[in-house]
Amino acid sequence: MSTWDIDRAATVLLEAEDTRTDRAAITEEWPGLDLTTAYAVQDETLRRRLERGEKLTGVKLGLTSRAKQQRMNVASPLTAWLTDAMVLPAGDPVAQDRLIHPRAEPEIVFVMRDRVAGPGVTAAAALAAVGSVHAGIEVIDSRYRDFKFTLPDVVADNASSGCYVTGPVGRPPEALDLALEACLVEVDGQVVDSATGAAVQGHPAEALALAANDLGRRGHAIEPGWVVLTGGMTDAVFVPPGAKVAAHFTNLGSVFLAGG
Template sequence: MSTTWDVERAAGVLLGCEDARSDRPPLTDEWPELDLATAYRIQDETLRRRRDRGERLIGVKLGLTSRAKQKRMGVDSPLTAWLTDAMALPAGEPVPQHKLIHPRVEPEIVFVMKDRLAGPGVTAAQALAAVGTVCGGAEVIDSRYRDFRFTLPDVVADNASSGAYVTGPVGLDPRTLDLALEAVLVEVDGQIVDSATGAAVQGHPAEALALAANDLGRRGLAIEPGWVVLTGGMTDAVFAPPGAEIACHFTHLGSVFLNGGTEADG
């Protein structure tokens, strides 16, 4: 049994890779015993260290919310991870290439909470009732693992491939929309490359929100008022190299534009 890896070392290694913009093999290559519960402890330890260096917790994100991605990973439910203010990208700012290793972009339906949401036992209807506004967004995912190769515990430990995110200019009451039918077109350098609807996210984004609340509830945590919740990628992620022009066009939630920027940005 491995005695060289523990929560503290893994957190330090992953944050070190992030800070140095260097990738590495998955932790499970050297720590095959790593399980999901320990991976979440690593994720929480990296959050503690982020907060110690001045970052502020502002929300949660979900990963593996699409059935196709779950099947690919051999799981039957999404994973949760943390958002800090250092991950928020102001509208119009380029992809922060100087901070990221191999960024990719995926469209998301984003909730901003008005009420506290504490599980377990939260339903999709209760989750939606706790939302203040919904908007379109784009997450810039990154991974500290080479070639995005990882197991489920690896990606949980790595804070669900967190990088950055941006939200669009339109914020609406979610009860005025059918979010399962809210569509998005993903455009790269002027060409439409993918499309989806909110149904790709657990059947409805509110189901993903409820799952997040229930998952956190089992760990004695809750989704707090004012938090941002990224409900998960609606399509597969597209690469975001320097110079790329990426847009996510939503039916009612406006458009989110991202410029790939340059290595010197920042």
């Protein structure tokens, strides 16, 4: 067995994704994997995605809500990359043939008008750079068995990225009270969870600033036109084949997802 390094971890994670094969957390075999190295693995997987033709379209935050942190036994939010291959067109079913164990969570989504570069970005400055706000559903899909991992594991795995869909309603941020923006989650017509934007770091703009500052420390910025998924408002719900998931927002409309 070869020793673990950034190259091997990136290879293992992308192969698990491509073959829909889950595995034990990397830290079970590489206990020395720390957060800095995990982000280097994440960046290497992005480099390989771009090399195979994907386009970088934005960033996502993970574990921004207390519900998700408690479920995953992880105490800190994290950032990860979005590419065009992760976009799920509205009305399309979840691609069950490319995911291992998909789970859906409602999100407040920002589309950026201006560049935001940390460190030192405040929530107010971050929100002022937003062009429009949308409802969204992210479908996460960990490469780790039973969604069991440490913080470095999930960072290396690009924050359990799968795919996402955004709603057709776009509102300017100044027209909304995002801390109070409420959401109901339905599975097959039954309400299974609810939350407000305050579940996301107290306000989704705080999550946006966190992302800008985290990326700034790593030499990156949030660019104009990028999509930013601010993190799941509720716990994630499993999406079995055929299930219908809906997220209904107060002012941002509804987003629908078919299980495939």
